[in-house]
Structures are given as structure tokens and as C-alpha cells.
Amino acid sequence: ASGHMAGAATLLREVLPTPATVHSVMGDPGLALDELTLAPAHAAAVKLRSWLQVAGYLAPDQAALQEFLRQLRVAAVDAKPRLECSAFTLQRYRDVVYLLPDDNEAVCTDSFSLTTGEVSDVPGVGRVSLEPAVTNGLSLASGERLTLAWRQGGERCRPLGRAGGNSLKKLLQEWDVPPWWRDRVPLLYLGDELLAVGDLWLCRSSRAREAPAAGQGLWRLCWQRNIDALDEDRVADGD
Template sequence: MSLYSHFHQRLHDLYPQGPLYVAFSGGLDSTVLLVLAAQLAAEQERELVTLHVHHGLQTVAKAWPQHCVQVANELGVDCRILSVKVETGPRVSVEAAARDARYAALAAELPPGAALLTGHHLDDQAETLLLALKRGAGIKGLAAMPESKPLGRGVQLRPLLEMARAELECFATEQGLRWVEDPSNADNRFDRNFLRNDILPRLQTQWPAFARTASRSAALCAEQLELAQALAEQDLPALQNAGGGLSIAGLQSLSPARRNNALRHWLGERGLHLSRSQLEVAWRELALAREDAEPLLAIGGNELRRYLGHLYVPALQGEPVALSALQPEQWHDLGVGRLRLRQVPDVANICGALALNELHIAFAVPGLRAHPAGRSGSRPLKKLWQEYGVPPWQRTRIPLLMLGDQLVAAVGMFICADYAAEADQPGWQLEWIAET
């Protein structure tokens, strides 16, 4: 199968229609990708845009934007130049910082549903797998690069991932293509360059099929990762409480491997990606701490806490925003989430007799008592927080819907009995989207 036929088939399987964007560095891989994409776009009358990210890290790179624009124009394709600033400093990987800046810029350009094509190939996949082994990564790292993944409002596709770099070089030579060479690619102080220039050629000399078999191993790890994620999604609902805490007793009922899988997935959803040793420390120092302890483990800019037999990752972003007035049908940003009150003919949860202009949002009001609908009697709000298992650090972030000095609802927790709507009666529907 020719290179174009392979590319055509992968795009048909991955993204049969819609606008195409090509990440175009001007190097060999992305030049071949752009030529293939331009041919397909012309045949199928699809929109095609080229994006070149200019980092400004090298003097020689000043000429690359002009080169990219010229190559794209010769193919009848629009080329946008995206200039980014790469934040560098002590203990900051220039490679990682440049990659993060590049993908942030590319993602920002994608309209909803669009696809960004990148020129990663089989040799790149082998390098990524070797780097993951060097780091001691688990199946998520060993799964290497997927052929498709979400990016911004669209998706990133790697349609050349099954093709060797030698096949791209052969195509480029046959087509008489011209491309830029990044001099930093020869610097073996960078891990990926060391693998590409020194290690991978040796491996492929000894074992010519190494890149392909390594890619097969990555694909098998990706399958196992998918199964692990499915298992975690099956386990987690029964382990979490209403406040988002994770039950330690529930975790202890699982096998160690299944427990670690659920815990790792739960932490990942909250932006915490722990190494194996960090996960062991978290389990030992938090989950297995004495029952009356409230330990805290700081990890990067986040915290992992324990309270009443549950683990929590407190939200550290966003300050609560009180509101003196509310508008009907309008979403209100409270800093810790968004709230809306709508008038509905049925399935209301707040009594329709309440005048919206008399309500306001407050936080951490001292001395309140409340009688949640469906429960008997009133009690201090502090006591209710304990009964509902709300950790102390979350209590000041719960919006309180107030009528004067009376509590109408603890948003996201309960509505007070005196203000709850009757079943199937018109009234106010309180809607809440918590910060994640």
C-alpha cells in the first residue's frame, strides 16, 4: 500500500469528514504530512489549514515561518504563524516547556469538532516507549502515543503512526520535497535525541523490526489501560460519598492492585498523577493513619486529605463569591461553581411563592440552624455538616441561599423543609454545577 493510500485509509477511519488542521514545523515529517493532507483535502473538497508554532528559542528558527508559509502557499493552503513564549528556568525542561506551549497554542486554534494532524510516526512511537521505560512508567506511559486523543475543542490525530521514518524519507525524496533541519535534533543531551541518534539505530540494526514490535507492545498496553480505566469506573461510584470523598474502608475491601487502580484513577480525575512510591506514601500516611487523625499530604500545588474515613482532594482554585441579588434564568458564577434558578411548571425543588429579588447568596454564615426537607427537626448547621460528612475545609465553600437571615438551601446539599416545593407543583428549579 502506498503512503498516500495508507494515509487516506487512516483518515477515513478516524475522521471521515470535517475541517483539517496540520501542525507544520517545516521538518521532514510534517512536510510529508502536509503534502498528503493537501492532496486529500483537494480530492474531498475539505477545509485545510496549516499551523506553524514559532518558539523563538533558536536564531536559525527565524527563517522557518517564512519557509512554512511558502511551502503551504505552493500547495494552495493557508498557513497561520503562532508565536509563543516558552517559560524556562531552573529545573524546567526546555523540551517539556516548549511542547506544552506548542500544544496550548495549537489547541486554541481548533474550532469545535476540528482535527489537528501531527506527523508522529513509528520511530517516534518506539522512542516514546523507551522513554517511558527509562522513567519506570506504568501501563499509561507504556501505552505511548494514541492514534487519536482529545485536544482543546477538537481532536489530535496521528495518521502516520504505523509508518516508519524511512518510508517518509523515501516519499519525500521521490516527490522532491524540501524541509528544514532543526540543529537541536543533533544535541544528544536531550533524551529523545540520544535515543533517536544513538540507541534506536543500534536496536534496529540488530533487530530490524524493533520499532514495529515496540509499537505492538504499546498497543497492547493501551488495551490494558482501557480495561483498567473501565474497571476503575465500575468501582468508583460505590466508593464515593456525596462530598466527593473516597471511602478508605471500601478501598480496603479491594485487592491491592484493584485498590491502587481505583485510587490512581480517582486522583487523576482531580489532577493528581502520583508515582508508585508516592501512591504508597499516600496510602500509608493518610489511609492507614489512626482513625481520629486528619492528616494532609502536599503534592505539588495540591493537597490530599483524610476526614471521617474518606480521602479528599480539596479544590484550591476559586474564591467564593457572595451575591446580593439573583436574576432568573441566568447562570451566576459563585467562584466555586455556577448556579441558576428557573421557573418551572413542575419538578420544582424550591417553593414558587419565594420572590427572587428577596434572595441572596452568602458563605460561612455563623449560628445558622436548618431543617433539611425529608428529615425531622432542625439542628445547627455545624452539626449537619458533621452528619453529612462535609470536611471542615469544604464548609466555607458551600453556597448558602438565604432569605434575609433564614437559610433556604445549602446549595448542592439540601433544601430546607419550609421552602421546599410540593411534589409536581410549579416553582423554582435550583440548578448547580460545582467547580471541578
């Protein structure tokens, strides 16, 4: 009987295509919820195992996998079922199941200064820098020092080009930023003035410009996030 079941599982893996990878606005890799909830339980398990294998991970034991799939099926629309394993974490957000970034590294909570052309590696956040921009940038003097800080609650801004402003909390939700990223988004300040929210948008401010004036350079906040993404080299190597 066990041999028959193993053979059936192998056949399913050959017949069922590996689900396509989708990405959050922050770049987190994931697979569509429908891939796992509309398929029979055994087929959903095969799909998830196959997707994890392409990502370079071993799936958890059958009991843990089936329980996670069960939670995905019965959970309310706004619920966030989560599967934590030693090497990775999966969590549903809206209509996608995402592979979360490594959270073993403590997330930075201290503010620090950043100047034009400078690159800084921030624990739990990634690499941030101020780089030249052609349009939609910040008018900054060479070597001008700004401050990077993190969400404390109560912040408000008006995205450049938008008619009205809102709380940062509401804007992050509106931009579909997953919950696990919202406290990691670097906020760029000049004094008490919020200039940029990560690399997501510029705030309307005294330094925001849609185009540079004559002889003026523009700068933008660049953010290379710590994401364990599915890339072509990893898939090709089968790591």
C-alpha cells in the same frame, strides 16, 4: 536489580485492576480506603498510581507516595491524612481517599443577589442559578431577588420534610459533606430567612412548597460545582 523491580511493578500493574471510583455527596472522585490499606504497600502504591493515571495525573515520587500510604495505615479513624502535589491534592475523609477540587482560586466570601432565571459564576464555588422546579421548590415571583451568602457559624434550619431542625454545622456533617466544601456551600436567603442550603436541601420556610398551587411556579437553587471529576470523555481520551 532495578530492572527486576521495574518488571515486577509492570507485572503488578497488569494483574491488579484499577480501583473503582466512588464519589462524595458533592461529587468529589475518590477511591475506597480499603483499596490502599488492606493491600501490601507495593500493591497499594501500584493501585494509587494506576488510579491517578486514569484521572490524568502523574503520581508523586516514591518517597512521598509511600509516606502518604503509611499515614493512611496508621492514622486514627477521624484523622485526615493529606497528600499535596503541584497538580492535585488527595485527602482521606472517613473511609475514602478523595481527589480534592482545585483550591488555587480564592473562595468567594461576599454575599450577592440572585434572581429567578439568573446564572452566576462564583469563584471557588462554581455556577449557581435559580431554575424552575416541578416539586419541592420555592414559591417565588418572577424576577424576585434573593441573597446568596456563606456560612458564618450559628445558622440553624429544619430541612423540608424533616421532623426537627438542627444547626447547619451538624446537618452538613450528617449529610456527609466533606470539610473542604462546608464553607463553600451557597446559602439562599430571603431577608433573614434561610430558604435553601446549596442544592442539598430546602429549609422549612415561608416559601418552601412540596407541590405548586394552581397557577404557581416553583424554583430551586441549582449548583454546578467546581470539581475535577473523572468523566467518560477524559478516561476515553487518556488525558
